[in-house]
Amino acid sequence: MRDLILVGLIALAGSLAIALPGALILRSLRGRSVTAHVGGVLAVTVLAVAAGIVSTALAMFISSHDLTVLLIVIVVAGAVSLSVGLWLGRRLTRQAMWAAEARERERSLEAGRRDLVAWVSHDLRTPLAGMRAMAEALEDGVVVDGRTVADFHRRIRVECDRMAALVEDLFELSRINAGALRLTIEALSLRDVVSDVVAAVGPVAEAKRVRLHAVDGAWPLVRGSEKELSRVVANLLRNAISSTPADGTITVTGGQDAASAWFAVTDTCGGIDENDLPRLFEVAFRGETARTPGETAGGGLGLAIVAGLVGAHQGEVSVANVGRGCRFTVRIPAATV
Structure with missing residues (x-):
């Protein structure tokens, strides 16, 4: 026992x-990574165990051969333990990063939802108030002039x-997000x-005295859904029309490269x-100055729907400033002939 x-x-x-x-x-590693x-x-654990075993072996005066064998076993077992531990540590680090990114995305989505509710509430409340005032004026006979x-x-x-x-934008966005x-x-x-959408929104551009045209060229075949692609083109054109001052120009171009088919609205x-x-395609984002001001203001959903x-x-869709304006470029898979 002794x-x-x-x-x-x-x-x-x-x-x-x-x-x-x-x-x-x-203690000094506080603030460092999980790995x-x-x-x-x-x-520390492996070295402490090894130190306890070696000190005990030396005190027992075991043979040099046995001591060598013991050291080899300790080194191999320690190397395996450290390798597995570091691998697990890296996995934990990645999982922690994914969890942090997921929380950040959730916070961003929650902020977007709050902004969306605020914008939509504003955009619904304002016309409703005007409609109610006009309806009451008509109902009470305050307005009797035929033209008025x-x-x-x-x-x-x-x-x-x-x-x-x-409401249609909200429904479309909810389908995309769900x-x-x-x-x-x-x-x-x-x-x-593109030509069908340009013809449909042409009167809106003419009313604002904005020149709108699609450039002739080698327009490609694409793989897509006609209804949704038409919605993409229409949203981009309406956004451009509302943002372009009178006597401005909107040009639609298209083509194909080695990677994909594309079209651009400039x-x-x-x-x-x-x-x-970087935030232009976020839900309800309008920036410091709305790109769709005045009576044409929407819920800030058009570009978010385009991205979805x-x-x-x-x-993929991207935007960049070019010349006296900006260019929205959409790339989608080309259809094989």
Whole structure:
């Protein structure tokens, strides 16, 4: 029994000779990565165990051959333990980073939802208040002049159209975010899609005295859903029209390179603040100055819908300042002939 106690004390002394300084070293690792912490803990543990075993072996005066074998076993076992521990530490680090990124995305999405609710509430409350005032004026007979009555009716219809468009945008965005968007993918002529949308929004551009045209060229065939691609082109054109001053120009170009098919909408809006460019496709983001001011202001959803629909086509959309305005470029897979 006395020998066992003595062996235990020798092992304890050898382990403490490593563990105590190791604890101070681990204390200095505070603030470092998870991998560094795990590696430090494993190193101190393995070295403390090795020190206890070696000190006990030396006290027992074992043969040099046995001591060599023991050291080899300790080194191999320690190397394996440290390797596994470092591997696990790196995995824990990656998981911690993924969790932190997920929390950051969740905070960003929550902030976006709050902004969206605020913008939509504002964009609904303002026209509703105007419609209610005009409806009460008509109901109470305050307005009897035929021209004024007709103007009130027209303005009520316009506001209803705006709210209907906003509701449609919200519905489309909810389908995208919920993953409920179902595309009917087929080979499409990008020229036909763009020309149809240009013809549809042409009167809006003319009313604002903005020149809108699509450049003739080698427009490619693409793989996509006609309805959703038309929505992408329409949202980009309406955004450009609302942002471009009178006598400005909007040009639509398209082509194909080795990577994909593409089309671009270039306007003369005067450019976008460089700090706003990375956030332009976020839900409800409008920047310091809305790109869709005045009566044409929407919920800030148009470009977010563009990004969602392009992403659903396995494509990408980007924006950059060029010349006297900016260019939105959409890339989507080309159809094989």
